[in-house]
Amino acid sequence: MTAYQFPVEVHSHTIHSDGQFTVKDLVESAVSFGYKGLILTDHNSSAGYSEMSTVPAVKDGELVTLHGIEWTTYFGHMLVHDADYDVDWREATPNTIDKYMAEVQVANGLIGIAHPFDMGSPICTGCHWDYQVKDYNLVNYIEIWNSNRPQDKSESILAYDFWVDKLKKGYEISCSAGRGWHRPDTLDANMGVTYLDIPESELTAENFKAALGQGQFYVTLGAVVEFQLQAKDVTRSYHIGDRVELEDFSEGQIQVRVEPTELHGLTQFAVENAYMTIWNNEEVIYQSEPLKLLDSPWEIEIPLTQDLAKGYVRFDIRADFRGIKATPVVVGNPIYIK
Numbered sequence: 001m002t003a004y005q006f007p008v009e010v011h012s013h014t015i016h017s018d019g020q021f022t023v024k025d026l027v028e029s030a031v032s033f034g035y036k037g038l039i040l041t042d043h044n045s046s047a048g049y050s051e052m053s054t055v056p057a058v059k060d061g062e063l064v065t066l067h068g069i070e071w072t073t074y075f076g077h078m079l080v081h082d083a084d085y086d087v088d089w090r091e092a093t094p095n096t097i098d099k100y101m102a103e104v105q106v107a108n109g110l111i112g113i114a115h116p117f118d119m120g121s122p123i124c125t126g127c128h129w130d131y132q133v134k135d136y137n138l139v140n141y142i143e144i145w146n147s148n149r150p151q152d153k154s155e156s157i158l159a160y161d162f163w164v165d166k167l168k169k170g171y172e173i174s175c176s177a178g179r180g181w182h183r184p185d186t187l188d189a190n191m192g193v194t195y196l197d198i199p200e201s202e203l204t205a206e207n208f209k210a211a212l213g214q215g216q217f218y219v220t221l222g223a224v225v226e227f228q229l230q231a232k233d234v235t236r237s238y239h240i241g242d243r244v245e246l247e248d249f250s251e252g253q254i255q256v257r258v259e260p261t262e263l264h265g266l267t268q269f270a271v272e273n274a275y276m277t278i279w280n281n282e283e284v285i286y287q288s289e290p291l292k293l294l295d296s297p298w299e300i301e302i303p304l305t306q307d308l309a310k311g312y313v314r315f316d317i318r319a320d321f322r323g324i325k326a327t328p329v330v331v332g333n334p335i336y337i338k
């Protein structure tokens, strides 16, 4: 296995919008959680970012940061990560959102739809995604887990299905987890963590952004996963978010390794009846026996006995977790097959 894995948080708030954290508190909380990367996404403000570089952990390179903003509108919340300049969102309407997303792309920003199925008005004005996107190629990721204990929310399953529907339609689009981290965690919290799965040995701002843009990440409530496609002659292996040529994989194999995370914030990851499913497009090509995820690393090599179809290969792990049956606990972004 050759990839390096970095836990990151891509959706966070400070007192520059409605968070309780000062910028320094947020950075220090991120470091103590074990994150290697952090994106600040205050509501309609990027004012806090300049403070970040003054916090020692950021100055020393212990935590890699990108700036961002959460467009917070009546029709939905949208994460914009690392755009070269702010695009004005104030005139965006459900039918014109594509034009504004295209402007963000011109500004080299990444776009994530935040908590698309959260309840809207009067519970939370604008929290439900009501924009009518015509071209989902403009969207980099859909947040399938938001906030703490995402497994408890039916919105998480709706968002997962929404994401898979876009994959089925042929879009290259990732799923993300974002805590919408506003305040210190309660004792019973568990959370979805985004793990970058990248070939570089070092996490820099540049490859943090590139990994997000390419879909080189997966989301997890606890376990760490390495998932790769290996050509028959083993000259190359391909990881989450890679684009590969179909002809390289007749008689290849899929290699998987699952192990517990070292993040102490996820120690409540006590799952039962876990199993992994692998899809080629939405056809199941593998389903595992029950996994004992906490005991020891689980490794398997799955020979590809049938030809893969063009499209994508992806996996998830489902389990009984904190009272919820067969809920996704790890969701991988696709390897795309051309």
Ligand SMILES: [Zn+2]
Residues within 6 Å of the ligand: 070, 077, 114, 115, 127, 180
């Ligand atoms: Zn939001």
Ligand SMILES: [Zn+2]
Residues within 6 Å of the ligand: 011, 012, 013, 070, 114, 180, 181
């Ligand atoms: Zn938020």
